[in-house]
Amino acid sequence: MKTSIRDRLSTGVVGLDEILYGGLLPGRAYLVRGGPGTGKTTLGLHFLAAGARRGEQVLFISLEEDETRLRTDAAHIGLDLTHVNFLDLSPESGYFAEVQAYDIFTPAEVEREPITNRITEAVERLAPTRVFLDPLTQFRYLATDVFQFRKQVLSFLRFLTERNATVLFTSENSAITPDDDLQFMADGIIDLAFDQYGRNLTIAKLRGSDFISGSHSMKLDDSGMAVFPILAPQRHRVAFNPERIRSGLPELDKLLHGGLERGTVTFLSGPTGAGKTTLGLQFMKEGALRGERSVLFTLEEDVDIILQRGETIQIDARAMTAQGTLVIEKIEPLQFTPDEFAQRVRQEVEQKHARIVMIDSVSGYRLSMRGRDLVSQLHALTKYLQNMGVAVLLTVETAQLTGDFRVTEQEISYLADNIIFLRYLEIDGELRKAIGVLKKRLSDFEKTLREFAITSDGIRIGPPLTDLRGILTGTPSWIDK
Amino acid sequence: MAERAAADRLLIVGSNIRNQELLAAFIERLGYTTLRADTLDALTQILDAAQPFRFALVDVTGFDLAIWECCARLHARDIPLLIISPRQSVAVRRLGYAHGAQAVMEKPLIMRELADAIHNLLQAVP
Incomplete structure (x- = not known):
C-alpha cells in the first residue's frame, strides 16, 4: 500500500x-x-x-x-x-x-x-x-x-x-x-x-x-x-504555450524570425562591454510591458550599476523593479551552492511566476558557486527552467574582442537552443559592433548580421550588413570596395 | 534480636564513597544489612568497639598498608573476608590471601558473581 x-x-x-x-x-x-x-x-x-x-x-x-x-x-x-x-x-x-x-x-x-x-x-x-x-x-x-x-x-x-x-x-x-x-x-x-x-x-x-x-x-x-x-528537472513540468516572446526591437525580432520561444535557453555571447546584459534587459523590458515578471541574477556587476546604466539607455529598470516586473539580484561569490541557488530560482518561478530568467554570466556562475560538477548543475537548472516554460537567457563572455570567432570558451554550447552573438568590428578604422544569430532550434532565422549600437535612445539595430564580407574575422571589407 | 541482626550484617570497607553506596545498595537488595567503614579510622573504631557483623568485604583501593593490619585483625576474629582488588594486581591478590582472605575479586565486579561469592562464603561459615 x-x-x-x-x-x-x-x-x-x-x-x-x-x-x-x-x-x-x-x-x-x-x-x-x-x-x-x-x-x-x-x-x-x-x-x-x-x-x-x-x-x-x-x-x-x-x-x-x-x-x-x-x-x-x-x-x-x-x-x-x-x-x-x-x-x-x-x-x-x-x-x-x-x-x-x-x-x-x-x-x-x-x-x-x-x-x-x-x-x-x-x-x-x-x-x-x-x-x-x-x-x-x-x-x-x-x-x-x-x-x-x-x-x-x-x-x-x-x-x-x-x-x-x-x-x-x-x-x-x-x-x-x-x-x-x-x-x-x-x-x-x-x-x-x-x-x-x-x-x-x-x-x-x-x-x-x-x-x-x-x-x-x-x-x-x-x-x-x-x-x-x-534539482531533478524531470520532476518539474508544466504545460505551456511555446509562443515567441518579442524583444520590442523590430530589427532584432526580424533576425529571430519573431522572437525567442518560451521554454528555450538562449546564449547571449560576446566579448566584454559588447552589450549582452543590456540585450537581455531589452527582452525583460518588453516582458514587463506584457505584465510578466523577469529575474536577472547578476554574478558580476552590482545591482546599482545595472540600474543606472538602464536609465541612460531608456530601460527604466528601477521602475520595473518597483512594479515587481523585474528583480535584479546580486549573487555574491561563494554565497550559494548550486542546489541553494536552484532553490532560489525555483522560488521565483514557482511562487512569483517569473517568465524570463537571466543568469549573468556563465563564467560568473562557475566562479561563484561552491560545489562540484558546476556545468552539470547549470545544465539541470536550465533544463528545469525549460520544463517550466521559462525563457532562459545566459550571458557568455568570449575572450577575444575581434579575430577568430568562438561562441564560448567553455564546453557548454550544447545547453543552448538559441545563440545570439555580438561582435566588435573594425570598419574603416572605427570600432563598431554587429549582432547575429548562430543557432535557433525551433525556427529559422536571419543569416545576415546587423549593426548593433547602444545609444541614449536605447538599443539600435541597423539593416542587414549585406555589403560586408569577412565579418566574423572582425576586420570585414566592403564588397563594392 | 541483636544476635540475629549481627548475623545478617555485613561490613563493607572502601575509600570511594560512590563505590560504597553502590555496594551497600546491592548488598541490601540481597537481604542483608550493612555496616560501613569509609576510612581507616572508622574501620579501626569498629574493630576496637568489637561491633558484631558476620562477613567483611574490603576494597583495598586508596588505603595505605595499614589496611592489611586491619584485615589480619578481622581474620583473627574468624570473620570471613572478601578482598576487592584493583584490576589485575597480583601483589594485592598475594597480600590478600596472606592476610586471611577467603576470596579475592577484581574490579569491576559482576553482580551475579559477587552475590554467589557472598552466599557461598556465608554458607561455609557455621
Whole structure:
C-alpha cells in the first residue's frame, strides 16, 4: 500500500520533506548519522518542534546535553520547545564535582536499569508520537557486549514504535566505534556531512518509500536547518504555450524570425562591454510591458550599476523593479551552492511566476558557486527552467574582442537552443559592433548580421550588413570596395 | 534480636564513597544489612568497639598498608573476608590471601558473581 503525503510526518525541514516525498513514515525508527557539528541535534529539534506545533505529544531523550542548554539553543534558531517534553539523562555537574565516579561495578550493571526505568516511565506516561533520542550510541556503554547492545536497541526501538511513536535517533560514529549495526536496525538513514564544498545531507536508506537520492546541500544558521534538494528537472513540468516572446526591437525580432520561444535557453555571447546584459534587459523590458515578471541574477556587476546604466539607455529598470516586473539580484561569490541557488530560482518561478530568467554570466556562475560538477548543475537548472516554460537567457563572455570567432570558451554550447552573438568590428578604422544569430532550434532565422549600437535612445539595430564580407574575422571589407 | 541482626550484617570497607553506596545498595537488595567503614579510622573504631557483623568485604583501593593490619585483625576474629582488588594486581591478590582472605575479586565486579561469592562464603561459615 502506498503511503500518501498526508500520512507522513513532516521533519520540520521543508527541503528534507521534499527529498522524502512528503516526510517520514510514522511508526518507524530513523538513524541520523554524522560527525560533530553536522546538525544531528538541530534536525531533532526541528522534528520535535514540528510535532509540537501540530499538538502532538513529543519527547526528547537526551543522554548528552542538558535540557536548559537544548532549550536555549532551540530558542536561538527560533524554535518553540514550550510543548516539547524532555527526559534529561545527561550527567549533572555534580557527577564530577562530588566525585561520583565509580569502578566497583561496570556502568552497564549500574546505569542500565535506572535509565531503562526512567525511559519506560516517560514513554508510558506521555505516549509520545515523536521521540528524538540523542545519542543512542551512549547505550553502547550500558551493554556488556555487542550482542546485548544489538538486542537492547532492537527491543527498545520496538518498544517505542509499537506504541506508535516515530523515532529519530542519532549516532556518533567513529573509526573506533563504527555504527554499522545501528544502520542495519534503522528503517531509514539520514547522513549529515560537512566537507570542503559545504554541508550536505544524503538519504542512505528508507524502507517503504522512495526518496530523492544524491547529496543535497544543507545550511545551518540562525534560522536552523535548511536543506536544498538536488534539482531533478524531470520532476518539474508544466504545460505551456511555446509562443515567441518579442524583444520590442523590430530589427532584432526580424533576425529571430519573431522572437525567442518560451521554454528555450538562449546564449547571449560576446566579448566584454559588447552589450549582452543590456540585450537581455531589452527582452525583460518588453516582458514587463506584457505584465510578466523577469529575474536577472547578476554574478558580476552590482545591482546599482545595472540600474543606472538602464536609465541612460531608456530601460527604466528601477521602475520595473518597483512594479515587481523585474528583480535584479546580486549573487555574491561563494554565497550559494548550486542546489541553494536552484532553490532560489525555483522560488521565483514557482511562487512569483517569473517568465524570463537571466543568469549573468556563465563564467560568473562557475566562479561563484561552491560545489562540484558546476556545468552539470547549470545544465539541470536550465533544463528545469525549460520544463517550466521559462525563457532562459545566459550571458557568455568570449575572450577575444575581434579575430577568430568562438561562441564560448567553455564546453557548454550544447545547453543552448538559441545563440545570439555580438561582435566588435573594425570598419574603416572605427570600432563598431554587429549582432547575429548562430543557432535557433525551433525556427529559422536571419543569416545576415546587423549593426548593433547602444545609444541614449536605447538599443539600435541597423539593416542587414549585406555589403560586408569577412565579418566574423572582425576586420570585414566592403564588397563594392 | 541483636544476635540475629549481627548475623545478617555485613561490613563493607572502601575509600570511594560512590563505590560504597553502590555496594551497600546491592548488598541490601540481597537481604542483608550493612555496616560501613569509609576510612581507616572508622574501620579501626569498629574493630576496637568489637561491633558484631558476620562477613567483611574490603576494597583495598586508596588505603595505605595499614589496611592489611586491619584485615589480619578481622581474620583473627574468624570473620570471613572478601578482598576487592584493583584490576589485575597480583601483589594485592598475594597480600590478600596472606592476610586471611577467603576470596579475592577484581574490579569491576559482576553482580551475579559477587552475590554467589557472598552466599557461598556465608554458607561455609557455621
